[in-house]
Amino acid sequence: MEHADLQNPLFTDEDAAWAHYETLRWPDGPICPKCGSVDNSVRVEAKETKRTRKLKDGTTKTVTWKRRGVMRCKDCSEQFTATVGTIFEDSHIPMHKWLMGAHLICASKKGMSAAQFHRMLGFGSYRTAWFMLHRLREAMAERGSVQKLGGEGSGGIVEADETYHGKVEEPSEFTTKGHKFRRSKAGRGPSNKRAIVALIERGGKARVFHVATANRESVERIVRDNVDKAARLHTDESRLYPRVGKEFAGHDSVKHSAKEYARREGDMVIHTNSAEGFFGLFKKGFAGSYQHCDEKYLARYLSEYEFRYNHRIKLGFDDKARATALLTRTVGRRLTLRQPKEANA
Template structure:
């Protein structure tokens, strides 16, 4: 449980010390040249205090830096105590923290809160390449797709000569945003926003993110029929016949774990965020993945989750142009 009276949420010096302890556990390192030699890094101090607090000087490259340089917090004028508080709010809120709520709790403008929220989501984004695929020999991976919100770029049907795709006169899920999710039982989850859910696009997500030595469990969707043959085993449950779990000796065939991941995600998107631009959906997916992968069931506390997010802020920058489109710097 987060102690909201903790000095790091209210005192700038305490917040700075907290950030430095997380980002620089072995002492300051220069983000400009990578120098970590403590004898070549000096803290800029003086009686007049005309410089920024927490400023360091690198004798190797001559650069100056603070703890926010080289992170999503760089060049931000928001007090560090509010940044630390925002990271904790995002880490502790199971279904998310809206920019409006952040704006009210931090006492910053809505525009600032929205920008902070997206920067924190960028910090929460995990590098799937370095963490490797889910599952493995003797392990189980569940896969499923879900549909949420209305597409901003309507899907067209070639058979209907470019007109929007419909089924029985209704667009149904064809005009909704597509999210494909994978979860390793007892392990981590990953969700991806796809423009189209086809056998090829879903296979690409599966083979890149789930070890083919795993046992794969899905529903009866034909999206997984052929790809499932590439895995050690592929079991399905028939939801259309109201089958949600099946026992085959010691094996328990179901896709309820990934359904639970989607459940928390949808409750957050509908109940907390309410509206999400399609261009930003991948950031919200990263946010929910981050919290699920550090859930309480894995004995991860709110504080540890927030500290992990702050570590993830290193080496990332996120900027937006006047149209609100995301870019990296």
């Protein structure tokens, strides 16, 4: 497997970085975002641009820069760059640092904090690193129509499980049955904790969701929308799955309360170890790298772990291929500074 060399010009030379991204964005030649003309543009020399910003202490700061990679469409005369309509649009961060950042987040199995990102890439502020990571996580998230899990060629087994991680922002004093908590508002189990549901295709991909409440209705909807009817569902003894399990080719469960974690029935091994393994990786990585996040951002962090899991070595992706897969997802993922604050989990 080939791994990215940190001394590669893509990570140190701005011209090489732009050429690489333009090739990924436009494999068949530049595409005008206004009229859609393909490979009918010329490169132009852009003028220097100045922007004055007011700082918190009341002073002003003028930033001067020159746009790179500017193209002019011969059909409509529109000027554009490869970053239009991507997570890189209107960013003053050099492209070679974006490529390095994409490599680092893809190569860090358990994630990387914004503080470490800030130190390694030498940004002027922690806020820049934090927002950059959110843009990359936005690109990692699945969008649009995707193939259901457990279909043809996947082995036909999908593991479903749920876990609880971190306290909710507004804890309740009552259980879901209306009884008042006797002790702490967030003790053992799911009480007042953030619910996460995972579907793991045996030997394949994962889909992970943060839900307000992991009740039967929400879990059944997730399973129906994301699992092929021809698949066999493997779960623990939770009451969330027996009814929806009847809609699939089969439903098998293990009884964790009786310390049963796997059993063999003919050629099939019944377990939820893949889902448990994903949760273990997420929780260990989160505790070591991120420690805490607001609940409204949790879905983006889950997208990060899901993306790396779905592009792991077992599925044919090394660090370089994983970073390339991330860069190809940057189109149509525009994210402004206000949006992370309004993100919905």
